[in-house]
Amino acid sequence: MSVPPPMLAERRLDWRVLVVHTLTFKQARAILSSAGPLALIVALQGNLGSFGLIAIAVLVTIASLVFSALRWWRFSYQIDAHRLLVRQGLVSRSERAVPLDRVRGVDVEASPLHQLFRIAVLRVDAAAGTGADDEAVLDAVSLTDAGRLRELLLMQRVVDRSAVPAAEAVEAAEAAPRAPEVAAERVFARLDPRWLLYAPLVGSYLAVPLAIGATLLREVDSLPIPAGLRDLVEIPEQAGAGRIVLSLLGALAVVVVGALLAGAVANWGFVLASRGSNLVAQRGLLTRRTVSLEIDRIRGYVLSQGLGIRLVRAARLTALVTGLGDQNRRGQLLPLGPLHVAEEVAAAAVRRFDTPLLAHPPAALRRRLFRAIGPPALVAVVLALLDLPVAATIAAVVAVASVALGVDRYRALGHAADAGALAVRSGSVLRRRVVLEQRALVGWRVRQSWFQRRAGLVTVIACVGAGEGGYDVLDCSTAQGLDLVAAVSPGWSAAISW
């Protein structure tokens, strides 16, 4: 190969990180967590004047600075011919070597404080053996270094790969030196701020204000809230119905606004674009995250719709990437957006899948209904036998309402195969459509319970080395299941059919 490997002499992190770590007590936190309460007790007992408090604060800050400096002093990284080497540790030194051809992705993340000092945290995600979390974190390097390092780490991988087949070697050698500048960007998606209005319909964003609210409620008595405001928060013993409704509406408004804020903080300015051989996603209002995904490693996508966003025809899109940890967060191709936009992004950035899905047989509907209605109906009968008519009635109503759930779950079921991929859909409360490339398959699993055997159904599980490891084709007919297996993996799967 005529391309020299990217070398980078051993060097330290950016010194400005000292300021950030000192201020956030990053290194000193472990020690402070034990010393902190002690100091608080001393302070609360009133033996300390304001002078003492200031002295403690100064001491703590100096301690934090010392710890940060020690870490900075003993932390170094370098890139040699084939590896990223990270050395750290004050007394016991540890050295982590990440082979460059194992690098799956490079994330750049900057908290507001990091942004202020124009530095960023670089996270190098590498494929390791199963389970081992192999990640090298450089906290932190300057913004320019972060960009350069990402190019270096990701470029080397491209060069290495194209070096393998002899036929392409010449072409690659010519193309590679230009690779860093090419950066042919194609923008696949850009978050329309209006899409953030979907956030209050998403459970994970709703959870943020609820969690904060729950914490505040627990602490409400100790908080210095003026009496007038406290009246608004607390419902008096003899409250009128109007007052309760008003309080509930107020709480609802707070939760909705909180969810909007949480969604905006996480996703503001989301952009998905291709850069060289990578898909790069950027997002975040305060902490700006940049995630690079190697296009060669993408094996499919998941379109997921919780009940709330399904009602307004929205969806979120996640890529299935082999060897990528924390797929749900890092593989996001569109955090929130209208269904048709999500579908277009999936078709453009991953692959188009237009084959209509096959419905599952009516026996699958009976099974979904039975499983939806069965448990609440059983509870209703037991409650009725125990002579608890009110509770039994409620359970019976739930059982009747579950008919809709069962029907909806059945209508979700479907699967299809085209020339290079398969698609599976299921779920009601969380509906997911998974599209998987054929080459991602590492096996099939077919499950059949005693009830399924009587109904002539099977559950086919496509085993893949990405995402959750397996995706279920729930309750298709035996013939459908075997047809799918034969269509997607002709040849090696022949043994499973009669």
Add this chain to the structure above:
Amino acid sequence: MNSSPTGPRTPAYQVSPNAIGLWTLQGVISSIFVLAAAVVAALVVPEQMPAPLRFLAAAAPYAAGVYAVVAVAIRPRLRYRVHRWEVTEESVFTLTGWLAQTWTIIPIARIQTVDINRGAMQRLFGLASVAVLTASSKGTVEIVHLDAGLAGAVAPDLASRAAAVRDEAT
């Protein structure tokens, strides 16, 4: 190639007949513990306990007896009947389970590692298990309780064939 009305094809081979002996021994051991626990529960039950609980404690030894009969006399033979496996030109194919059956098929090209496991009890009966692993946590197969000599032949064969046709696309 007409599909079976009930399910996928059944793999050709059964596990070693010695597995029945091993499963029976395991059943005997677990039965001893369960019986002992049930008898203790029935003997030390306090008088002031409510009637339904006392009845349960009294019935425990009988339930444990039924468990022992199933675990020692019935379950080993059932298991022997339902565990099946096969290695074809291009795949490893297994079937396990009785009430809920699971067929697993893995292409040899996607095998990452092949392990032979021999537990202490397995050694007693001259048995070994072959575990086939892929990149997927769900795409793993374990052929339990093969004759040790057979396992020693199957595993290296699979490993060398996998190395020859390995497909790194995943």
